Amino acid sequence: MRASISSFLSGLLFALGLGVGGMTDPAKVIGFLDIAGDWDFRLALVMAGAIGVHALLRPLILKRGQPFFAQSFPRFSVTGLDKKLLTGAALFGVGWGLAGFCPGPALTSLSTGTVRMLVFVPAMFAGMYLVQVLQSRRAPAPASPSQSGAGSPVLASGSKP
Amino acid sequence: MDMSSLIPPLVGGALIGLSASLMLLFNGRVAGISGIVGGLLTPVRGDTAWRVLFFSGLLIGGVLLRLVRPESFGASAEVSAGGLALVAGAGVLVGIGSRLGNGCTSGHGVCGISRGSMRSIAATMTFMATGMLTVFVVRHLL
Numbered sequence: 289m290r291a292s293i294s295s296f297l298s299g300l301l302f303a304l305g306l307g308v309g310g311m312t313d314p315a316k317v318i319g320f321l322d323i324a325g326d327w328d329f330r331l332a333l334v335m336a337g338a339i340g341v342h343a344l345l346r347p348l349i350l351k352r353g354q355p356f357f358a359q360s361f362p363r364f365s366v367t368g369l370d371k372k373l374l375t376g377a378a379l380f381g382v383g384w385g386l387a388g389f390c391p392g393p394a395l396t397s398l399s400t401g402t403v404r405m406l407v408f409v410p411a412m413f414a415g416m417y418l419v420q421v422l423q424s425r426r427a428p429a430p431a432s433p434s435q436s437g438a439g440s441p442v443l444a445s446g447s448k449p
Numbered sequence: 450m451d452m453s454s455l456i457p458p459l460v461g462g463a464l465i466g467l468s469a470s471l472m473l474l475f476n477g478r479v480a481g482i483s484g485i486v487g488g489l490l491t492p493v494r495g496d497t498a499w500r501v502l503f504f505s506g507l508l509i510g511g512v513l514l515r516l517v518r519p520e521s522f523g524a525s526a527e528v529s530a531g532g533l534a535l536v537a538g539a540g541v542l543v544g545i546g547s548r549l550g551n552g553c554t555s556g557h558g559v560c561g562i563s564r565g566s567m568r569s570i571a572a573t574m575t576f577m578a579t580g581m582l583t584v585f586v587v588r589h590l591l
Contacts, residue, residue: 294475295499299506301468302480302555307514309461311554313523321577321584326588330458335558337462338469342563345470355477362479369571376550381576383542385583386535390554391547392482392507393580394540399511404528408540416483417490423548424491427493449567 291357303396309334312397314388321385469560474501481556482507483547545575 310316310331319328322376384390389397389408397405469480476499478485485500514521528536547553550572552561557576561569 291476292498292502292529294471296480296502296506297478298468298472298476299503300510301464301471301506302482302503303507303510304514304516304583305461305466305468307461307510307518307521308464309458310521311461312521315523318584318588319469321580322588323581324585324589330455333455333458334462334465335554335562337459338465338559339462339563341463341466342469342559343466344464346473346563349470349474352474355473356475358475361473364566366568369568373550373568374575376546376548377575378545378546378550378579379542379554380550381581382494382583383539383544383546384554384576385580386542386587387539389539390482390543391486391578392553392555394543394549395482395486395504395507396511396514397519398508398531400522400525401523402528403533404536407533407536411537411540412544413490415541415546416487416548417544417557419545419548420487420491427458 294357304391305334305338306393306396309337311390311393316383317388317390319395465555466563469555469563479556479560481552482559483544483553484551484556487548511528550576 306312316328316331319326320331322328329440355361373403383446387408391412394405394409394412398409472478472480478499480503485503489497489500489504543553550557552569552572554573556564556578557569559573562573
């Protein structure tokens, strides 16, 4: 229950950060990616601000040894680069550049109720679902939820209670 | 450029960094949006409630922004039928790419880089590069 509340509040704060930062305005995102045009570097500050705060707080948080409402902090077992990571990132960038939306801002922008978002978000979920189904077929017996991502950029979040 | 226009992106970024930190401190999770919501599409027992709640927080945050700060969403332009097909294609690419690459702007770009992950740094450089290339082709070549 408490874990649900903190999760909800994190999501809420995340959305507010995206909106205030400008990530929910696709014209700004495309202006940031348009280095050959009238380049608007300001969205880089969103990333800089986020990394600055998180990189500062993260070591302090990890000193606790355990999260408040979970067994353990995420563990990352995969370290090297591979084709899957880079191919995925490359495709992701193409989609991001075409529409000006990545997943967080897209979901936050659902509240606008525009046709654009009502098309983009289901299409994005379809793409995610496709990969997850194909991956679970290729690697049978998905014993741990870490295979499904667990919100982590690499596998094995290890924080399943 | 007006210097005061640099403040909202920094504040917004700081809120995102704070959100990612709360997620780690309380839930022991990485605040990677694509991983969190992707896990809802192929749910695992006992591992969905927190994802639903995070997702709900994002949606309600969007509603709050709409009420309090509607300019966050930019000018809403009419999208043609052809434009919508492009939007759908882009959505599919974002979905496939974020799951295949195990993360998106949040998981790799914020959380991964914050902990100095080589994979996340490489992924972020890659999607920035292909994003910039795509915008270059669409805006300046086509």
